[in-house]
Amino acid sequence: MKVLIAYLSYSGNTEETAQMIAERCREAKMEVEMHQIGVDPPINPEEYALICLGTFTWDRGSTPEEMKEFVLEIGYKPGHIAVFGSGDTQFGGDELFCRAVDKLWTFYGSKWPMLKIEQSPRGSQERKVIEWTEGVLYDVRNTTGNSKNVGTTPSE
Numbered sequence: 001m002k003v004l005i006a007y008l009s010y011s012g013n014t015e016e017t018a019q020m021i022a023e024r025c026r027e028a029k030m031e032v033e034m035h036q037i038g039v040d041p042p043i044n045p046e047e048y049a050l051i052c053l054g055t056f057t058w059d060r061g062s063t064p065e066e067m068k069e070f071v072l073e074i075g076y077k078p079g080h081i082a083v084f085g086s087g088d089t090q091f092g093g094d095e096l097f098c099r100a101v102d103k104l105w106t107f108y109g110s111k112w113p114m115l116k117i118e119q120s121p122r123g124s125q126e127r128k129v130i131e132w133t134e135g136v137l138y139d140v141r142n143t144t145g146n147s148k149n150v151g152t153t154p155s156e
């Protein structure tokens with residue numbers, strides 16, 4: 001089974017999270033492809049059993065332009081997108097924390113919980129990344145349909 005991990009990262013936090021997700025996917029014997037948004041050539045979503053889409057948040061809760069362009073490039077709403085990202089509560093507290101993740105998750109109507117990481121995933125948040133990845137992979141493998149109850153809830 002092929003997994004695409006597509007992410008946008010300027011200072012490395014979302015990339016680190018993407019790499020942690022990739023590591024767990026490989027341990028689970030999935031074939032992983034990494035995609036740097038804004039750098040790598042367009043993708044064909046249908047090639048993958050799962051797409052993990054990662055973004056940071058910018059400018060008072062905004063989605064970065066490169067991510068918007070990637071969404072336009074895909075051109076439709078694939079049903080197999082899981083959304084993750086990093087942010088920082090110092091920029092607007094809980095209300096604006098990882099707002100781009102909220103927006104993408106809602107836009108794609110993702111059937112998996114979203115994953116929000118405060119800056120770097122290293123340390124105490126590592127467990128959160130692993131559990132999120134395992135929850136999504138378990139569901140993809142067992143194709144149970146609606147899995148909103150797996151792992152963390154969207155409001156976490």
Ligand SMILES: Cc1cc2nc3c(=O)[nH]c(=O)nc-3n(C[C@H](O)[C@H](O)[C@H](O)COP(=O)(O)O)c2cc1C
Binds near residue numbers: 008097119
């Ligand atoms: C100018 C600026 C604005 C930001 N605005 C937000 C924001 O509204 N919400 C948020 O959660 N994080 C915000 N952040 C924090 C980044 O999203 C956070 O540092 C993120 O981990 C960066 O990801 P990257 O290392 O993958 O580039 C902002 C950072 C900068 C520099």
